[in-house]
Amino acid sequence: MALEYKTLAFQLDDSGIATVTLNRPEKLNAMDGAMRADFKSLQNELLTNKAIKVVIFTGAGRAFSAGGDIDFLDQDWLTQDFRTETQEFTAFFDTLETLEKPVIAAINGPCTGAGLQITLSCDIRLASENAKFGFRENLIGLIPGAGGCSRLVKLIGYGKAKELIFTGEMISAESAEKIGLINKVLNPERLLAEANELAQHLLTRAPVALGLVKRILWNCVNVDMATGRTLESLAQSVLIKTEDHKEGIKAFREKRTPRFKGK
Numbered sequence: 001m002a003l004e005y006k007t008l009a010f011q012l013d014d015s016g017i018a019t020v021t022l023n024r025p026e027k028l029n030a031m032d033g034a035m036r037a038d039f040k041s042l043q044n045e046l047l048t049n050k051a052i053k054v055v056i057f058t059g060a061g062r063a064f065s066a067g068g069d070i071d072f073l074d075q076d077w078l079t080q081d082f083r084t085e086t087q088e089f090t091a092f093f094d095t096l097e098t099l100e101k102p103v104i105a106a107i108n109g110p111c112t113g114a115g116l117q118i119t120l121s122c123d124i125r126l127a128s129e130n131a132k133f134g135f136r137e138n139l140i141g142l143i144p145g146a147g148g149c150s151r152l153v154k155l156i157g158y159g160k161a162k163e164l165i166f167t168g169e170m171i172s173a174e175s176a177e178k179i180g181l182i183n184k185v186l187n188p189e190r191l192l193a194e195a196n197e198l199a200q201h202l203l204t205r206a207p208v209a210l211g212l213v214k215r216i217l218w219n220c221v222n223v224d225m226a227t228g229r230t231l232e233s234l235a236q237s238v239l240i241k242t243e244d245h246k247e248g249i250k251a252f253r254e255k256r257t258p259r260f261k262g263k
Contacts, residue, residue: 016053025061032069067113100211134170
């Protein structure tokens with residue numbers, strides 16, 4: 001199955017792994033109006049296509065993404081129009097963050113600005129040794145404005161978030177791993193292979209439980225601990241009634257691998 005996009009390459013394999021490649025390599029996969037429109041179409045696909053079980057994002061060429069396309073930003077924007085555009089862009093990132101399916105970033109090269117904001121919305125971030133990270137919006141008088149500030153501060157902490165945004169400096173994959181910005185640094189030749197191996201592993205997990213724990217964890221960073229525990233209890237009371245839970249118990253007793261069906 002191959003969907004038609006102008007600036008993205010989309011591939012869905014028979015196992016349910018969807019690979020989305022940012023595909024403007026001549027522009028280092030910078031995000032212009034066409035890519036933003038493609039994101040809106042992709043957003044609907046990710047939400048409605050039940051065949052998609054796990055999603056992998058990566059970039060074509062030598063970069064993951066150089067962020068926002070300068071020509072797109074260099075317009076005589078009306079403030080209200082730009083807010084509307086930003087809300088639509090942010091909605092795509094929000095969908096990745098709350099989608100009840102695992103989303104993996106396979107970061108193959110430089111990753112900055114809006115490109116970094118995509119990866120912050122993913123669940124697990126794997127990076128090539130060639131990757132570099134940074135928020136350089138300050139160099140053109142802007143900020144990470146589509147959830148970048150709020151997600152970054154929760155992921156790496158207040159002090160490090162300020163340092164990264166204030167300075168606009170690019171940091172190595174190794175440094176990004178040390179501050180918790182990414183999960184793992186890999187040999188460039190192994191990046192996509194390991195991303196797919198991780199995706200295949202996640203396909204063996206109970207999908208309803210994965211989806212619910214993703215939503216629970218997302219809420220737990222936004223609410224007090226008592227509310228978080230209430231949400232955990234409610235989710236568990238749903239999962240205890242699923243067929244997957246019964247299959248998991250049966251497989252445990254029979255000393256075999258469970259065969260989950262997402263029911």
